[in-house]
Amino acid sequence: LKSKMGSGVILLAAVMEEKVNFVATITKDLLAKGLHAGNLVKEVAKITSGGGGGRPDMAQAGGKNPAKLEEALAQVYGLVKKQLGH
Numbered sequence: 001l002k003s004k005m006g007s008g009v010i011l012l013a014a015v016m017e018e019k020v021n022f023v024a025t026i027t028k029d030l031l032a033k034g035l036h037a038g039n040l041v042k043e044v045a046k047i048t049s050g051g052g053g054g055r056p057d058m059a060q061a062g063g064k065n066p067a068k069l070e071e072a073l074a075q076v077y078g079l080v081k082k083q084l085g086h
Contacts, residue, residue, distance in 0.1 A: 009035065011044065011076055013069060020048045020063035020072075031056050035083050043079050047072035 011024045022045055024037040037059040038052075045052045045061035048068045052061020063072070 009037075009040070009076075009080055011040065011073075013044075013073060015066040015069060018066060020045070020050065020066050020069050022052065022061040022063070023059070024054075024061075025058045026056070028057070033084055035080065039083065040076070040079055044072045044076060047075060 005027065007027050007029050009024065009026050009030065011022065014021050022041045024041045024044075026035045026037045026040075036056045038054040038056065041059045041061035042051060042053045045063045048063025049065040050061060050063030053059055054061075063069075
């Protein structure tokens with residue numbers, strides 16, 4: 001998926017057994033602009049009462065509150081803009 005996209009951020013989320021799982025990946029051009037997948041999933045997971053992290057290009061996180069998933073996903077765009085300094 002990432003190789004076909006060219007430039008962008010992918011953040012996937014799933015609820016399994018009343019827990020939220022997140023995976024994020026970022027293309028190389030955006031890494032050079034300051035984006036960090038580990039920091040992104042860490043902030044998103046906090047909203048769902050969780051945590052995580054990882055490398056700048058790929059990271060995983062988990063949360064304990066699936067009811068907050070929609071709210072967490074709604075914050076992704078703003079968090080990306082913040083990392084880019086906008």
